[in-house]
Amino acid sequence: MYAVETLDLAIALFLLLNLLAGLGRVHHGPGAADRMLAAMLFGTTTVAVLLLLAEATALPALRDVALLVVLLAAVLVVAFTRTPRREEER
Amino acid sequence: MIDRAFDLLLIGGMLGLAVQVVASRALFRSVVLFIALGLLMAVVWARLAAPDLALAEAAIGAGLTGALLLAAYRALQPAGEAGDAEPAALPRRWALVAAVLSGALVAAIGWAVLGLEPPAASAGREALARLGESGVKSPITAVLLSFRAVDTLAEVVVLFAAFLGARVVAEPLGRAGPGPRPDPAGGEPVLMPLLLRVTVPMGVLVAGYLLWSGGHQPGGAFQAGAVLAALGVLLRLTGRLQPVAETSPAERLALVGGIVLFSAIGLAGAGMASAVLAYPEGWAYTLILLIETGLTLAIALPLTLLFSGSAGLRWRGR
Numbered sequence: 001m002y003a004v005e006t007l008d009l010a011i012a013l014f015l016l017l018n019l020l021a022g023l024g025r026v027h028h029g030p031g032a033a034d035r036m037l038a039a040m041l042f043g044t045t046t047v048a049v050l051l052l053l054a055e056a057t058a059l060p061a062l063r064d065v066a067l068l069v070v071l072l073a074a075v076l077v078v079a080f081t082r083t084p085r086r087e088e089e090r
Numbered sequence: 091m092i093d094r095a096f097d098l099l100l101i102g103g104m105l106g107l108a109v110q111v112v113a114s115r116a117l118f119r120s121v122v123l124f125i126a127l128g129l130l131m132a133v134v135w136a137r138l139a140a141p142d143l144a145l146a147e148a149a150i151g152a153g154l155t156g157a158l159l160l161a162a163y164r165a166l167q168p169a170g171e172a173g174d175a176e177p178a179a180l181p182r183r184w185a186l187v188a189a190v191l192s193g194a195l196v197a198a199i200g201w202a203v204l205g206l207e208p209p210a211a212s213a214g215r216e217a218l219a220r221l222g223e224s225g226v227k228s229p230i231t232a233v234l235l236s237f238r239a240v241d242t243l244a245e246v247v248v249l250f251a252a253f254l255g256a257r258v259v260a261e262p263l264g265r266a267g268p269g270p271r272p273d274p275a276g277g278e279p280v281l282m283p284l285l286l287r288v289t290v291p292m293g294v295l296v297a298g299y300l301l302w303s304g305g306h307q308p309g310g311a312f313q314a315g316a317v318l319a320a321l322g323v324l325l326r327l328t329g330r331l332q333p334v335a336e337t338s339p340a341e342r343l344a345l346v347g348g349i350v351l352f353s354a355i356g357l358a359g360a361g362m363a364s365a366v367l368a369y370p371e372g373w374a375y376t377l378i379l380l381i382e383t384g385l386t387l388a389i390a391l392p393l394t395l396l397f398s399g400s401a402g403l404r405w406r407g408r
Contacts, residue, residue: 006092013096019130020103026122027110035122043152046129050144053136061141061308064300065132065148068317071296072153074289075320076125079157081279082327083164 008056012049019045036080043073097137104130117166121159128152141308142230145300149316157323158397225374227306234310235378239367243352246388250349253392260399282328293321301386305375311382315389322394326403333400341391341402348388352381 022045025038047066054062107130111123128151135144217233224232234242297317304310325331337345355377356367363370369377395403 009092009096013092013099016096016099016103016133019126020099020106023107023110023123023126026119026126029119032118035119039122039125042126042129046133049133050136053133057136057139059136059139059141062136062144064303064308065136065141065144067296068145068148068300068313069129069132069152071289071293071317072148072156072320074285075153075324076156076160078282078285078324078327079160082282083161 005056008052012052012056015045015049015052019049032080036077040073040077043069043076100130100134100137104134117163121156121163124159125152125156128156142310142313145308145313146316149313149320153320154316154323154393154397157320157327161327161397225369226304226378228304228308228310230308231304231310231378231382235381236369236374239352239356242385243349243356243367246349246352246385249389249392250345253345253396256396257401278328286324286328286330289324290321293317293324297321297386297390301382302379304382305379311385312389314382314386316393318386318390319393319397322390322403323397326394326398330406331398331403332406333398334402334404335400337402338404341395344387344391346388348381348384348386351384355381 019042022038022041025041026035029035047069050062050066050069054060054066104127107123107127111120111127114120114123128147131151132144132148135141135147217237218229220237221227221229221232224236226232226236297314300309300317301311301314302309304314322331326333355369359368359370360366395401
């Protein structure tokens with residue numbers, strides 16, 4: 001394995017550690033917004049991990065996966081902030 | 091060595107997350123953890139060198155299911171209560187019985203699978219060896235639309251049947267889905283129109299790219315359809331698409347068009363090519379791309395309508 005790929009994987013490993021540390025925020029909260037923000041941080045970190053893996057394992061298609069995660073994070077935020085409560089319209 | 095450490099951490103994280111999703115008694119925490127699980131699952135597929143599955147997992151697992159769970163959570167919450175309500179817990183002994191039984195089932199299946207002899211000639215190897223006969227360069231698309239086209243056709247029919255079934259069940263309830271948002275402009279954050287103006291055209295572009303890339307690299311109708319469905323969810327939640335009680339002719343066409351097109355080309359194969367669901371010589375790539383375009387709509391629309399909980403959608407801009 002070449003040195004650059006080892007470095008890519010090492011950074012990916014560090015990011016994965018970050019991601020798992022972020023689980024603490026999901027666990028403790030305290031509010032729903034804190035938990036949702038932690039999920040968004042997961043999304044961003046996953047994009048970085050996928051891009052690094054695309055380089056390290058020579059699978060360019062993983063960049064498409066990263067692109068998809070970026071796009072769908074926007075949908076999740078809107079689903080969190082804009083879903084109306086049923087009772088409000090009754 | 092470092093890749094081993096990465097994989098071990100990934101496995102540990104997945105297992106920990108999975109336990110937390112099921113064991114956590116606060117509903118919202120479980121929803122967020124499930125979204126995180128979907129993202130990690132995409133990384134797992136990436137590590138297993140399966141970008142097709144990573145794409146599907148990111149689109150369906152983290153994106154659409156996440157939005158669906160968030161909407162369901164909102165619907166479950168009583169008005170005016172913002173706290174993380176704890177659901178009533180099952181008595182401990184029943185939970186223990188269920189855990190022991192499922193554990194025994196998993197152990198039994200695992201034991202049986204470990205004892206299996208690996209087959210000498212698998213269908214996957216044969217598909218890879220005969221990739222040239224399919225007309226496309228991506229082995230996944232070759233299996234889905236050429237070698238095992240009948241399975242894909244059946245899957246799309248199942249999705250359509252699921253949509254019809256959900257309509258039948260939801261009709262008397264009358265209040266499926268996240269509920270209408272009457273006025274798109276009413277009380278909307280200033281950034282929302284800007285977000286939509288950037289995200290929606292980009293999403294359509296990404297869907298088209300994934301559809302086209304299915305011919306020679308990971309991608310295809312399912313991933314493209316899931317992206318379009320996610321955009322539909324986005325427009326539905328921001329009030330640009332309003333739920334209505336009737337399905338318009340155009341929507342009906344999109345719902346059944348993919349199935350009809352696929353079946354028609356498949357049946358024509360009996361006369362023009364060697365068999366039903368076989369493609370005429372030299373036409374395979376064009377026909378596969380045509381079918382995939384129809385399937386993209388036949389996948390995106392039922393998913394959006396299932397999320398919306400309505401029979402149809404009408405555009406209502408600002």
